[in-house]
Amino acid sequence: MTTTSRNVVSTLGADGKLTVELVEEEIADPVGHEVLLRIDAAAINPSDLGLMFGPALLDQAEFSPGKIVAPMPEAAVKALSGRVGDAIRVGNEGAGTVIAAGEEPEAQALIGKRVSGRPGGLFSNYRIADARTCMELPEDLPIESAAASFVNPMTAVCFVETMRQEGFKGLVHTAAASNLGQMLAKLCKEEGIPLVNVVRKPEQAEILRSIGMEHIVDSSQDDFNASLIEAIEATGALLAFDAIGGGNMASRLLSAMDAVCMKGAAYNRYGSEEMKKVYIYGTLDFGPTILDRSFGFTWDVSGWLVMRYFMSLPKDRQDWVRERIVKGLRSTFASKFKHRITLDELFQREVAIACNAKTTGEKYLLTPNG
Amino acid sequence: MTTTSRNVVSTLGADGKLTVELVEEEIADPVGHEVLLRIDAAAINPSDLGLMFGPALLDQAEFSPGKIVAPMPEAAVKALSGRVGDAIRVGNEGAGTVIAAGEEPEAQALIGKRVSGRPGGLFSNYRIADARTCMELPEDLPIESAAASFVNPMTAVCFVETMRQEGFKGLVHTAAASNLGQMLAKLCKEEGIPLVNVVRKPEQAEILRSIGMEHIVDSSQDDFNASLIEAIEATGALLAFDAIGGGNMASRLLSAMDAVCMKGAAYNRYGSEEMKKVYIYGTLDFGPTILDRSFGFTWDVSGWLVMRYFMSLPKDRQDWVRERIVKGLRSTFASKFKHRITLDELFQREVAIACNAKTTGEKYLLTPNG
Numbered sequence: 001m002t003t004t005s006r007n008v009v010s011t012l013g014a015d016g017k018l019t020v021e022l023v024e025e026e027i028a029d030p031v032g033h034e035v036l037l038r039i040d041a042a043a044i045n046p047s048d049l050g051l052m053f054g055p056a057l058l059d060q061a062e063f064s065p066g067k068i069v070a071p072m073p074e075a076a077v078k079a080l081s082g083r084v085g086d087a088i089r090v091g092n093e094g095a096g097t098v099i100a101a102g103e104e105p106e107a108q109a110l111i112g113k114r115v116s117g118r119p120g121g122l123f124s125n126y127r128i129a130d131a132r133t134c135m136e137l138p139e140d141l142p143i144e145s146a147a148a149s150f151v152n153p154m155t156a157v158c159f160v161e162t163m164r165q166e167g168f169k170g171l172v173h174t175a176a177a178s179n180l181g182q183m184l185a186k187l188c189k190e191e192g193i194p195l196v197n198v199v200r201k202p203e204q205a206e207i208l209r210s211i212g213m214e215h216i217v218d219s220s221q222d223d224f225n226a227s228l229i230e231a232i233e234a235t236g237a238l239l240a241f242d243a244i245g246g247g248n249m250a251s252r253l254l255s256a257m258d259a260v261c262m263k264g265a266a267y268n269r270y271g272s273e274e275m276k277k278v279y280i281y282g283t284l285d286f287g288p289t290i291l292d293r294s295f296g297f298t299w300d301v302s303g304w305l306v307m308r309y310f311m312s313l314p315k316d317r318q319d320w321v322r323e324r325i326v327k328g329l330r331s332t333f334a335s336k337f338k339h340r341i342t343l344d345e346l347f348q349r350e351v352a353i354a355c356n357a358k359t360t361g362e363k364y365l366l367t368p369n370g
Numbered sequence: 371m372t373t374t375s376r377n378v379v380s381t382l383g384a385d386g387k388l389t390v391e392l393v394e395e396e397i398a399d400p401v402g403h404e405v406l407l408r409i410d411a412a413a414i415n416p417s418d419l420g421l422m423f424g425p426a427l428l429d430q431a432e433f434s435p436g437k438i439v440a441p442m443p444e445a446a447v448k449a450l451s452g453r454v455g456d457a458i459r460v461g462n463e464g465a466g467t468v469i470a471a472g473e474e475p476e477a478q479a480l481i482g483k484r485v486s487g488r489p490g491g492l493f494s495n496y497r498i499a500d501a502r503t504c505m506e507l508p509e510d511l512p513i514e515s516a517a518a519s520f521v522n523p524m525t526a527v528c529f530v531e532t533m534r535q536e537g538f539k540g541l542v543h544t545a546a547a548s549n550l551g552q553m554l555a556k557l558c559k560e561e562g563i564p565l566v567n568v569v570r571k572p573e574q575a576e577i578l579r580s581i582g583m584e585h586i587v588d589s590s591q592d593d594f595n596a597s598l599i600e601a602i603e604a605t606g607a608l609l610a611f612d613a614i615g616g617g618n619m620a621s622r623l624l625s626a627m628d629a630v631c632m633k634g635a636a637y638n639r640y641g642s643e644e645m646k647k648v649y650i651y652g653t654l655d656f657g658p659t660i661l662d663r664s665f666g667f668t669w670d671v672s673g674w675l676v677m678r679y680f681m682s683l684p685k686d687r688q689d690w691v692r693e694r695i696v697k698g699l700r701s702t703f704a705s706k707f708k709h710r711i712t713l714d715e716l717f718q719r720e721v722a723i724a725c726n727a728k729t730t731g732e733k734y735l736l737t738p739n740g
Contacts, residue, residue, distance in 0.1 A: 050639070051639060079662075080639075082632065082638075083639065086636075086637050088637075245663060246663075262452060266456075267453040267458075268452075269420070269421060269452075269453065270675055271673075273678065280663070280667075281667075283663070288618075288621070288661055288662045288663065289660070289661040289663060290659070290660055290661075291659040291660075291661070291671075292449075292658045292659075293616075293650070293653070293658065293659060294449045296673065297651075297673035297675040297678070298673055298678060299672065299673045300671070300672040301661075301670070301671050301672070302669065302670040303641075303663075303666065303667035303669045303670075304667065305667040305668065308640075308667070
């Protein structure tokens with residue numbers, strides 16, 4: 001027997017056009033450790049949008065039922081040449097109900113249960129996953145939290161783990177009013193970690209104020225640099241996680257950190273001796289990262305990927321991360337979505353463009369089976 | 371008794387003008403561990419030029435005997451606000467003869483000897499140093515090598531030490547035909563370390579070819595990216611030391627490294643999993659560092675300072691670094707200078723501008739006592 005599924009697939013053509021479409025597939029019955037998930041809901045995260053649409057020009061795209069064909073900026077086609085011709089499934093995280101299972105006991109034990117996992121390609125009606133990598137979810141966990149129980153909670157917990165592992169005493173986070181940012185804010189509060197929340201709009205500052213955050217700085221304000229220095233001084237936060245990537249945010253963060261470290265010290269053209277670090281983990285801005293190096297020589301800017309970081313941890317720390325996630329699924333890591341859409345609705349012009357705008361507070365939940 | 375000395379001092383005024391001048395000073399006789407050095411020769415390194423002139427507009431400066439007053443670009447004044455009003459002595463490395471010493475045996479033992487050390491302010495006739503930080507030099511070591519026995523040799527040896535400490539298998543070096551670059555090239559050959567030499571002009575490539583270097587790539591050539599990828603593939607060098615700082619060199623190095631790591635692999639929008647790293651240790655280009663992030667998420671760009679790195683090493687590794695330097699003073703680390711100038715000549719318009727141009731193969735040696 002097989003099960004018919006429709007899957008969201010993104011393909012960049014050699015002609016520089018990106019095609020996103022619903023592709024039908026027959027899924028064979030699960031065997032061994034496999035389980036067959038009926039996808040209840042999948043979160044549409046920035047990382048999914050990056051894979052699905054990337055820098056494609058959606059406003060110039062052709063839309064038809066189950067199909068979007070969009071031009072790509074020329075520079076992007078070059079940068080993405082590695083994926084030309086690859087049909088890539090989309091959907092990093094979601095929750096599904098196990099409706100069939102292979103013969104192994106670990107698989108059989110999950111029949112009828114709701115689980116989250118990371119098989120990828122979750123923007124689908126059905127998907128095969130490995131039972132050993134699934135996380136069983138409480139039956140009464142709201143579907144929204146279930147759908148978003150993996151990427152953001154793990155990212156927030158791994159930010160904290162990175163900070164502790166590297167001996168920093170506080171964190172700076174940009175795009176701090178995002179779903180992830182709010183989770184991190186609550187987590188830091190619970191763990192007693194000083195956090196500087198950097199936002200880009202007054203209404204985002206308001207979101208964080210409403211959940212009791214103390215150090216909120218708004219880069220759209222004239223006094224941003226002074227406020228940032230003040231907040232970093234108050235928190236001692238010399239490690240930042242930056243979701244923006246492009247532009248001069250990393251540079252401004254490092255300059256502010258250096259200014260705090262140099263307060264009261266004699267001039268030193270090499271800057272302060274304390275390590276000041278920014279991890280770039282997102283690409284809200286596809287433009288280049290611009291570092292003016294006005295912050296001496298003891299600094300570090302690095303890329304950061306949650307799964308590579310998590311896999312690099314020793315077993316006992318991985319266990320701690322998982323336990324910390326489960327502990328907070330109904331509180332710290334509870335998720336809300338503003339919009340629910342079906343697979344078909346994702347291919348409507350207005351929906352696709354609004355969803356891809358990644359507007360704070362406007363997150364989309366995909367419910368592939370209605 | 372006192373000794374009269376003239377010292378090069380650089381001061382940035384609140385009005386945004388930089389004054390570099392010869393300042394007379396009476397030096398008290400040495401006591402305790404102190405020794406009084408008559409400076410035989412001091413190397414004029416890029417780091418000295420950075421402190422002395424920085425981004426000042428020398429072509430618009432007023433020159434008079436023993437005094438240069440130069441305007442600074444507005445952005446630079448802001449970046450350098452920390453040094454406004456500080457009278458900063460110049461001269462990081464040089465060799466001098468001990469002509470008087472404090473009563474301590476370590477100091478007395480050096481009387482009449484030629485030493486190098488790092489008291490700073492060596493662009494002077496005389497200077498006090500701590501005997502315990504001086505390195506005694508062989509009497510017959512040529513004065514040029516003696517004058518340059520500290521900063522560049524230590525930097526080259528510490529590049530190698532960093533590479534080994536972090537588990538990399540080869541090095542990329544930019545501005546590779548510099549004095550330092552040639553030392554590194556010889557050192558890597560002796561130590562069996564694969565090295566990619568990146569230069570900016572054909573004549574610089576020729577210099578490296580003449581000392582037997584194999585992997586030389588010229589960023590002024592059209593096939594630079596392809597040649598760079600080829601050289602990185604041949605050497606496995608995923609760690610670079612960049613003297614340029616500004617512009618997109620770091621970005622191009624990381625892109626080439628990622629391209630090598632991704633060869634034959636399936637497309638991965640997160641880039642290759644191997645760590646790819648660039649240390650920025652110089653500022654030949656004062657402009658911003660521009661990273662296009664076309665190299666995935668497993669990368670690192672950091673500032674690097676030789677003395678901070680050296681001081682972070684455990685004692686046994688510091689000893690190894692010192693021994694490796696002494697071993698190579700007549701060969702690997704022998705220095706040549708194109709020009710010799712006196713303290714007074716440094717303040718002549720043509721000399722100051724030519725010296726500050728940091729042209730490869732045109733290094734200046736300062737002989738303060740003629």
